Amino acid sequence: MLTPVIIVEDSRAFTESKLNMSCPVCKQGELIMHYRVSKIPYFGEIFLMTIRCTNCSLRISDILAVHEKGELPERHEIKISKERLGDLVVLSSGAIVMIPELSIEMTISQETGGEITTVEGVLLESIEYINLMLKEEKNPEKRKILEKLRAILENERKKPSGKLTLVVEDRHQRSAIIPEKLWSEKVEEERIRALGMNKDLQKKALTLGKQMVREKMKELI
Template sequence: MRSDEPAPAATAGEDQLFQDLHAEASAQEIESLCMRCHETGTTRLLLTRVPHFKSIILMAFECPHCGLKNNEVQSGESIQEEGHRHELRCTTKADLSRQVVRNGTASISIPEVDFTAPPAKDSTLTTVEGLVSRFVEDLGADQEQRREAMPEVFQAIEAILARLRDALTLPEEDGAEPSPHAFTLVVDDPTGNSYVENLCAPSVDPKLSVRYYRRTREQMVELGFLNPDADEAQWTEKERELIGKKQRVNMAEEMEAAKKLMQEMRQASQAKEIMTFPSNCSSCGVRCETRMQMVDIPHFQEVIIMSTTCENCGYKSNEVKCGGAIHPRGRRIALTVEDKDDLSRDILKSETSSFKIPELELDMLAGTMGGRFTTIEGLLRQVHDELNERIPFLEGDSATAERKARFKAFLARVADAADGKVLPFTITLDDPMAHSYIQNIYAPDPDPNMVNEEYERTFEQNEDLGINDMNVDAYETAEGAAASQA
């Protein structure tokens, strides 16, 4: 089944295929052939969801005849829109205990050791220490044979093994001087289905960075999604097909289609009509409906409000898209919330906006929770509910009592802020696209509790937003020239 086709509808009363980790999920047992003694063993399967991540399949095989045991993890997700590259700076023993979901398509590298592990055959759910220990075990397996046959190779591998073993001897805490054995773990997965645990959740982890990128032609071939003999047009078409995007002939047609859609939405908005179009539920894949309407926010701009409800699994989603042009500068809005009346102010957080509340130690990156049009109170309650349900690895054995207590205290502060029990506090929206908004109850006069600041976007911000390569003046001429050169 292709990723853009609807999944078959579940029958009434049928359990969801993938269950949450905190649910009382039971493993399914099936008989399997043991590859060592060729007798019948047992494989236990558990289809589960890692909170705030994706669906995975846990498999455990055991043979009662020869004692063979094997554990494996497979991704239950389709290929993501972009590849993910996780970079983790490991300086203490706590970093070695971070959980890692390594998909079979992910490569692992440690630049300080000049070590790179290509994509593995199997996926694994382990820790950073478990990954490094596995590398040491695999590299050292044939060292005795290399000592006699290839002395130079033996010495080179011994040097790498020594540095990998040193990497497992990190101190308990960061000292004044960085540890000489500190290292960087890089997990690069072109399918986007690997994960490295954030120990500072829900805040930004200063030691962990994630970069998203478009897959290269070589990666598409290695993943088996592209024929090695395919040309550039077939590569682009296949990439767009995998991420569910429709290909248009050229930019001129795409611009014309966007203008036509905006015109239709304005006409529907003036008539107070709600547009409805079919879509697929992002939770269960069953066909559902998405409702969309354009709304003009006073003293701001037009926005598109979309709402999706799935009758099959009960999933609901609300999202806001800004319908205006790209502003020449970014905008930072800071509001001091002094009383409960301020909690009822309307707030539009676009998908490109980050927001933070220093008093609550809350710092959400751009793209988190998507676009939202609600009130300040509503946004805080959504943050509370999302984090309470989807923070990874806080329900399992890997979470320490200290982390659980600290996270529960944080959630309690967010809930108290939404109830108006923690005042005053400052909420700051930082949007490089200037598409975010907080209601000014004194409009058109300035709000004494609100500060609006415009700033020049950096080159990196423009690059992330796709603005550096954007051509809106003579795209037809430029496109024709590029086609003639090709």
């Protein structure tokens, strides 16, 4: 699991909406969606969503990036440089994060939902993952390989060479790598209430919520 840089704890910041869908698990409850939208100028929106059943324990959470110019690509790829360490990495559930030069690959859990981190956060989590592997690995040769990988990642975090590549793949096209200059100073958190709500964003959120339920159910079957 990648270390998130944005953690939402204030549930009052979320808007509640009915999806007008019955629960696909218990067939009795109604699905309720709680969501919040962060607008990023010149990019689009990031939707933080949680869907729950009013009757059973069904709960679905995810983070979805939506580009203002249409569908996002399935694959995002950048060179890890000093200028890109602060880029925002929006990872929807099921997305795959890779550093191919080091044969590193991590999949975002379907159970925990999406995550938001930075390019530097991906490097830090990769280092932590290797540290966990070193605690279990007894083979001297394999330990040397892991220690070498850790040293490379630590050096790249401190002084990026521009030789490593960060790749994000998401077949649902809801993940993104957003340049730091677009979000660091310009992100505006929009707490959308029932009164004065932007109807376009409300409609988009409801559509995304219903799509998310259908996709999650297909994966569980």
